[in-house]
Amino acid sequence: MNNKPKFGPSHHSTAPRYTGIRTYMKLPNVQETEDVDIAVVGLPFDTAASYRSGTRFGPSGIREISMLLRPSNAFHKINPFDYCSVIDYGDLPLIPGHIHDTYEVIRENYRHLAENNVIPIGLGGDHSITLGELRGLSEVYGPLSLIHFDAHGDTWDNYWGKKYTHGTPFRRALEEDILDPHSSIQIGLRGTVYDPSDVDEAKNMGFDVITTDELRKLTPTSLSERVKNRVNNKPVFLTFDIDFFDPAYVPGTGTPEPGGLTSIEGLDFVRHLSKDLNFVGFDLVEVLPALDHAEVTAQLGASIVYEFISLLALQKRSK
Template sequence: MLHTPRIIEGGHIGPVNSAEVPRFSGEATYALLPRLRDLPSGHQADIKVVGIPFDAGVSYRSGARFGCQHVRQSSRLLRPYNPATDTSPFAQAQVVDAGDMAVNPFNINEAIETIEHDALELTANGSSLMTIGGDHTIALPLLRAATARAGQPVAFLHFDAHLDTWDTYFGADYTHGTPFRRAVEEGVIDTEAICHVGTRGPLYGRKDLEDDRRFGFGIITSSDVFRQGVDEVVDRLRQRVGRRPLYISVDIDVLDPAHAPGTGTPEAGGMTSREILEILRGLRGLNIVGADVVEVAPAYDHAELTGIAASHVAYDLITLMADLKAGRKN
């Protein structure tokens, strides 16, 4: 049986029906969703899942350039109903897989320009992006595009083991460890509403934390999540963000290596996959304008542990965005 588009509740084109077509067959689009180019005339995409296979900004293990396809492959088991929120995100909004951006793997500055341009083009009709990386360098141009579309600096929640607010590596301004210092300097994030979640591990010195506070970041460490609990963390984040347009960036290394071994810079003592999913679900109703999941390096990912975690994180982020868009239409 061919993988043909099918109309589901809400009049949207839904994922392939896995009761009729085996999940392990055919093209691995994200969650078996239709491709953007396969939407019939007259159907607009509300949320576009797009890959950015770029990892020229990494400082340790390479391989995140292969993360986009790995997450898609790991997403085959995702189903259209989300019982945690009692919603059907693919019925609430038209969600599609928009394929991958083609970015220059040898020139970081050119790649950043391409990502910003393509993100603006993909969101020109009001669509939101769920981006799969790639390394964390890609978050800077995505934030630029999100702020341009929002018409104001966006609130920003950053789930990561690391701060990513360092200045340079080997004199390079643009790497996966520097995007959010650049974002502050460029004024593309609202410094009254920014926070790291899940940070841990050794730093170069106390100055790293002092710089971070000076930029305006709050910090909720992985130990805070463990000791304070999900509900208190969610409350702190909701108070910090308010009703501002919000961008969420998830480096999969925010999870402990037991849950996400396939990443470039793993750190012991991280969050569980259950904790991050519950925190994200607690952000329901916030004005999320875009999100990314980055730093999945499949060469280090035995049994698809990291890919499965990343695909579920993306699914819950899509659920939040679809719920928001459905509420605006009603």
């Protein structure tokens, strides 16, 4: 590559990986948009969680262990930072207990990033934050498609009469016409539900829904093809709830669901996603460090974020 990207992680030879300010993979902590392709954005909000709180510390937990990651992707045989200029944008100043004010902060910042052709990768936080991300990006790109890895559909109408929680963001997004369900897909749903018709209700809304039982019968390549056929070339947001994985691999999360996939199975599904998709944003949510022994959940979350960056680098390389 002739033109080296402006921003990337510091070189491993300059200092041990465990030293320095805790940014994602030791990326520069700046809020620039010029000559920036990707911004990792901390979204430390958890007061819309329905069970365990503490995911407000997810961004810091992911950043802390991300220093263990090395720059080159052995699976794709690429150093993504040779192709993409990447920064750590820092944490947005979200307001605990005030979800609508928090949504405004996210919306404004994400619109700003999108207007400057920067792709954000959000570090949650509970899953309610995704509604704010979709709002900001849709102001620039129009209604978005969704690729949603999760044990839960998050399309419930309310919790305790409250419309805005981490279990309701995608129903709200449909109501606001910022999400196109007919080009969206939910992957990995499982566990107990409030009503036997919950999964069918999501399908009736227009989502393609793949339960964990169904997913186990698919290869990474066949899932990639199904996602590609569903999304086509529409602007797409990928949201990944860490509880997609079995709790044996992600103990540090707020609503664990037994019977999920292993870490290698989930990574393999992400790695095989088509590089031809029109990604406009990503997030990784529901990491709860206080329950995360040996930082295994945060490390897996950091690795998923790295795979997002690698997908975007593959796109850059193929142009």
